[in-house]
Amino acid sequence: EEQLMESGGGLVKPGGSLRLSCAASGFRFTLAWMTWVRQAPGKGLEWVGRMKSSPSGGTTDYAAAVKGRFTISRDDSKSTLYLQMNSLETEDMGVYYCSHDGDFKGRLDSWGQGTLVTVSS
Amino acid sequence: QPGLTQPPSASGTPGQKVTISCSGSSSNIGSNPVNWYQQLPGTAPKLLIYNSNQRPSGFPDRFSGSKSGTSASLAISGLQSDDEADYYCAAWDDSLNGGVFGGGTKLTVL
Numbered sequence: 001e002e003q004l005m006e007s008g009g010g011l012v013k014p015g016g017s018l019r020l021s022c023a024a025s026g027f028r029f030t031l032a033w034m035t036w037v038r039q040a041p042g043k044g045l046e047w048v049g050r051m052k053s054s055p056s057g058g059t060t061d062y063a064a065a066v067k068g069r070f071t072i073s074r075d076d077s078k079s080t081l082y083l084q085m086n087s088l089e090t091e092d093m094g095v096y097y098c099s100h101d102g103d104f105k106g107r108l109d110s111w112g113q114g115t116l117v118t119v120s121s
Numbered sequence: 122q123p124g125l126t127q128p129p130s131a132s133g134t135p136g137q138k139v140t141i142s143c144s145g146s147s148s149n150i151g152s153n154p155v156n157w158y159q160q161l162p163g164t165a166p167k168l169l170i171y172n173s174n175q176r177p178s179g180f181p182d183r184f185s186g187s188k189s190g191t192s193a194s195l196a197i198s199g200l201q202s203d204d205e206a207d208y209y210c211a212a213w214d215d216s217l218n219g220g221v222f223g224g225g226t227k228l229t230v231l
Contacts, residue, residue, distance in 0.1 A: 035220065037166075045158070045166065045209050047220035061218050097165055106213040106220045107156050107172070111165040 002026040002110035004098050009115030016088050020115055022081040022098030027110075029079035030054065033101040035108060036072060036083050038117075040094040050101060051081065065091075085117070093119045124149060124221025125210050132229040138198040141226045143210035145191050149221050153213040155193040157186055160207040160225075169208070170195060202230045 008020040024032070033056065036048040049062040051072045060072045071084040081098050095114040102109035126144040133139040143155065157170035159180075168177055170186035173193060183199045193212075197204055210223040 037220075037222075044207075044225040045160075045211075045222045047211075047222060050220070063219055064217075103154075103171070105153060106211060107154070107168065108158070108166075108211075109168055109177075111167065113165055 002100060004100065004110055004112035006096060006098055006112040006115040009096065009117045011118045011120065012088055013121050014088060014090060014119055016119075017084070017086045018088065018117060020083040020085070020096055020098075020117075022083075022112055024079045024081065024098075024100070027100060029074075030076045033104050034072075034074065034081045035099045035101050035106070036081075037097045037099060037108070037111075038092075038094045039097070039114075040091075043094070046094075047106075048083070048096070052104075056104075088117075088119045090119050093117060124214060124217070125212065125223035127208075127210060127223035127226045129224065130227045130229065132231055133197075133200045134231045135200055135202065137200045138196060139200055139228065141195045141197075141208055141210075141228070143193045143195070143223050145193075145212060145221070147191055148216035149191075149212040149214040150188065150193055151191040152215050155186065155188050156211045157193075157195050158209045158211065160209065162206070166209065197228070200230055204228060205230050 035050040069087045073082045097114045099108040099111045154172040158166040159169040160166040173188040174186045
């Protein structure tokens with residue numbers, strides 16, 4: 001069974017930084033394309049970005065709202081995905097989910113339970 | 122503004138059939154498969170329909186999806202109280218080179 005577990009959320013001041021982690025198990029992480037999705041309080045889902053597997057080039061794509069501020073990376077030896085978030089804004093507040101893109105076209109087969117990021121002074 | 126357009130709410134009585142629409146454009150739904158996610162209150166989303174009309178194991182055939190042109194729809198027949206949830210459509214957008222979600226539809230079983 002695929003399992004994803006996010007961690008690293010918390011309270012941060014506007015302009016601050018935070019790094020989220022996502023530990024994966026139950027599938028071949030080294031071949032997996034991984035995606036971050038977020039959900040502001042009481043709002044809908046928003047695609048944040050994705051990272052291809054290392055054999056596929058390991059490249060990243062980002063939503064316009066976070067490009068230049070957020071960076072996705074991975075450590076295949078630890079089956080862990082990361083989301084480095086800099087210059088955080090109040091609009092970045094919400095639950096952040098990592099997910100496994102099962103068909104390389106956005107089919108998010110499995111999701112973690114999410115980690116809450118609060119941006120407030 | 123979400124990339125795909127869904128009605129914010131839908132409702133039905135137990136046993137009824139409900140359909141939720143999802144409208145996009147040529148760069149997303151028109152070019153790529155549509156996926157649907159179910160989010161029960163207080164939980165993470167789950168993949169409900171993929172490739173526009175396929176169901177993962179674990180969801181009954183009461184749930185079905187379809188796509189035509191730049192629109193898609195999710196149908197739920199034999200409505201049950203357990204179906205009360207938020208439903209999201211999603212697709213890859215070739216112009217944005219990113220994923221796009223609909224704004225979500227809150228389904229209420231009356």
